[in-house]
Amino acid sequence: xxxxxxxxxxDGVQRGLIGEVIRRLENKGLKIVAMRMLQVDEALARKHxxxxxxxxxxxxxxxxxxxxxxxxxxxxxPSAVAVVRNMMGPTNxxxxxxxxxxxxxxxxxxxxxxHGSDSPEAAETEISLYFNAEDIMNYDIAAQPWMY
Numbered sequence: 001x002x003x004x005x006x007x008x009x010x011d012g013v014q015r016g017l018i019g020e021v022i023r024r025l026e027n028k029g030l031k032i033v034a035m036r037m038l039q040v041d042e043a044l045a046r047k048h049x050x051x052x053x054x055x056x057x058x059x060x061x062x063x064x065x066x067x068x069x070x071x072x073x074x075x076x077x078p079s080a081v082a083v084v085r086n087m088m089g090p091t092n093x094x095x096x097x098x099x100x101x102x103x104x105x106x107x108x109x110x111x112x113x114x115h116g117s118d119s120p121e122a123a124e125t126e127i128s129l130y131f132n133a134e135d136i137m138n139y140d141i142a143a144q145p146w147m148y
Contacts, residue, residue, distance in 0.1 A: 002080040003033065003136075005126040007115040008071040010064060017105060018071050021114060024087060024101060025075055029147040034074040034127075034136045040065050047129055064110070072130040078148050081123055084116040 008021050026032065040048075045065050052058050077083060089096030093106020093113070106113050117123035127136075 001031075001076045001078065002120055002123075003074055003076050003127060004080040004084050004117045004120075004123040005115070005130065006073045006075055006084055006117075008073075009111075009113055009115060010068045010070060011111040012105075012113040013069055013071065015105070015113075017113060020105070021071075021101060022073075025073075025084070028077075028083060028087060030075040030077040030080060030083065031139075031141055031144075032073055033076045033138070034131045035071065036130070036135075037069050037071050038130070039069050042066060044129060048126065060110070074127050074131060074136055081117055081120055085118065088114050088116050 006021070006025065008018050012018065012021060022032070042062060045062050046053055049058065049061060049065070052061060075084060087101060089100025089102040089106075091102070091112050092109040093102040093111075094108070096103035096106060098104060101114055102112055117126050
């Protein structure tokens with residue numbers, strides 16, 4: 001089974017969408033194997049967004065992601081990375097199709113509610129930023145044989 005990282009970003013937390021994001025992910029058949037709420041500090045933000053540190057938009061991104069707590073989750077399932085990315089929709093909520101998280105709740109490119117790893121390799125790296133190996137649970141869901 002593949003794992004991916006999902007973050008409910010500060011705008012999703014402030015708008016009370018944590019439960020809705022979790023509901024959609026679980027209803028799809030993904031299994032939450034780790035979850036926590038935390039305040040992202042500058043050091044963690046710089047690690048997570050290392051590819052963007054020298055870009056002109058990084059100061060605004062840093063201010064945004066450290067503004068209030070986020071919810072970090074590790075989800076598991078077949079093709080979890082692609083499934084989550086499809087469920088999130090394109091980065092710009094104004095362009096995201098209805099039925100996606102961003103399409104149903106977003107209208108901005110900057111305030112796009114959620115983050116999901118973009119590849120299995122990125123997921124592995126990102127998960128290690130937010131969770132230790134012992135934080136990730138291994139358990140069975142009784143309905144799993146009915147899902148895949």
